[in-house]
Amino acid sequence: MTKLSIVVPEEMLVPVPALPPATSTPSPPQPGSFRPPRCSSSANYKNILTHLELHGNGGKNSSWMETIKASSPTHVRSVPFLPNAHSESDESDWNKRLPSALSRFDEITTAAKGKKIAMFLDYDGTLSPIVDDPDSAFMSDSMRLAVKSIAKYFPTAIVTGRCRDKVFSFVQLAELYYAGSHGMDIKGPTKLPKHTNAQAKAVLCQPASAFLPVINEAYNVLVEKTKVFPGAKVENNRFCLSVHFRCVDEKIWNGLAEEVRSVLTAFPDLKLTQGRKVLEIRPTIEWDKGKALEFLLKELGFDDSNDILPVYIGDDRTDEDAFKVLRDRGQGFGILVSKFPKETCATYSLKEPSEVKEFLRRLVEWRQISLKAEHRVGVKRN
Numbered sequence: 004m005t006k007l008s009i010v011v012p013e014e015m016l017v018p019v020p021a022l023p024p025a026t027s028t029p030s031p032p033q034p035g036s037f038r039p040p041r042c043s044s045s046a047n048y049k050n051i052l053t054h055l056e057l058h059g060n061g062g063k064n065s066s067w068m069e070t071i072k073a074s075s076p077t078h079v080r081s082v083p084f085l086p087n088a089h090s091e092s093d094e095s096d097w098n099k100r101l102p103s104a105l106s107r108f109d110e111i112t113t114a115a116k117g118k119k120i121a122m123f124l125d126y127d128g129t130l131s132p133i134v135d136d137p138d139s140a141f142m143s144d145s146m147r148l149a150v151k152s153i154a155k156y157f158p159t160a161i162v163t164g165r166c167r168d169k170v171f172s173f174v175q176l177a178e179l180y181y182a183g184s185h186g187m188d189i190k191g192p193t194k195l196p197k198h199t200n201a202q203a204k205a206v207l208c209q210p211a212s213a214f215l216p217v218i219n220e221a222y223n224v225l226v227e228k229t230k231v232f233p234g235a236k237v238e239n240n241r242f243c244l245s246v247h248f249r250c251v252d253e254k255i256w257n258g259l260a261e262e263v264r265s266v267l268t269a270f271p272d273l274k275l276t277q278g279r280k281v282l283e284i285r286p287t288i289e290w291d292k293g294k295a296l297e298f299l300l301k302e303l304g305f306d307d308s309n310d311i312l313p314v315y316i317g318d319d320r321t322d323e324d325a326f327k328v329l330r331d332r333g334q335g336f337g338i339l340v341s342k343f344p345k346e347t348c349a350t351y352s353l354k355e356p357s358e359v360k361e362f363l364r365r366l367v368e369w370r371q372i373s374l375k376a377e378h379r380v381g382v383k384r385n
């Protein structure tokens with residue numbers, strides 16, 4: 004029997020006990036809220052829960068806190084019924100299941116021949132390494148240059164759980180699309196790159212704007228109520244909130260989660276999910292990074308086009324919604340940033356932000372070479 008080891012990553016944890024999982028029926032749409040044509044997020048979330056249940060991490064007896072303790076991304080955890088787990092063959096199994104986008108680079112560029120690449124990039128854990136202080140998750144200059152170069156050749160969007168203005172202050176590239184608040188706040192480039200049209204510049208999509216008052220109210224209450232938990236930090240991401248517990252003593256994680264849950268009982272239009280040592284609070288509308296990806300493809304004029312190759316790179320559970328959209332469309336590739344095996348709808352993997360940078364650089368190089376070749380052919384013909 005093949006031995007298998009698995010890391011239960013931070014973002015694949017079961018939701019806080021007693022909260023409705025993401026599969027629950029959302030509240031009726033609020034005035035002005037946007038109902039997208041199709042939704043895929045809950046299905047994927049259900050898969051993850053099923054996975055956790057299958058492997059003994061989501062069972063009723065295991066507490067939320069125990070699950071979190073076992074979830075550090077550097078913590079290799081054996082599947083209970085397959086003991087003595089981690090081995091070199093595990094790594095090669097993982098590489099076979101989700102090959103490196105760098106080692107399979109030629110496969111990707113072959114698929115891109117005759118098509119236009121559209122690049123979608125998550126921020127935290129993808130373009131910047133995970134750090135303790137969310138306000139200090141800066142992007143390196145070399146990463147900024149790599150993203151700037153990619154945007155010269157391909158339409159490029161940042162798709163993040165962060166507030167759009169905040170992520171812009173980190174990235175500082177006006178030629179990109181930005182989809183903040185898990186895709187609930189989308190804006191087109193303010194500086195027009197060569198490949199975009201004038202229409203794209205005016206893009207603005209805010210499907211959760213009707214929820215702003217309730218989100219702000221919940222933010223104020225959460226700031227007050229979490230003050231007694233040293234290290235806890237509430238981040239206002241405009242159309243969603245984050246309660247960070249990375250710097251909270253794990254002995255009080257459970258208490259903090261209970262407090263957040265208790266606050267949310269007064270806000271039935273908000274739901275709670277979980278990311279990398281963060282509790283995420285957002286409106287109950289059916290909108291996620293996958294919906295944002297579909298919206299942007301449409302805005303770019305590629306909705307029904309076979310001439311597009313969308314590439315989405317991300318590290319978080321929330322990015323799975325976008326990976327799934329690509330998989331369901333049979334179009335483009337999801338690239339998961341992770342050093343460890345995870346359940347995923349992505350096609351390829353990259354280990355960390357430095358590999359993301361390397362991948363972006365190689366793509367730029369490939370594009371420059373193919374443009375030169377196209378130019379030479381054009382000159383010969385004329």
Ligand SMILES: O=P(O)(O)OC[C@H]1O[C@H](O[C@H]2O[C@H](CO)[C@@H](O)[C@H](O)[C@H]2O)[C@H](O)[C@@H](O)[C@@H]1O
Pocket residue numbers: 125126127128132133134135136137140162163164165238240245247249278279280281283319321
């Ligand atoms: O969609 P993303 O761009 O991946 O944003 C998801 C959350 O990212 C940030 O939190 C995460 O990164 C922090 C900085 O490295 C880290 O301290 C935290 O523990 C991580 O959860 C961001 O602060 C959140 O608001 C986003 O929801």
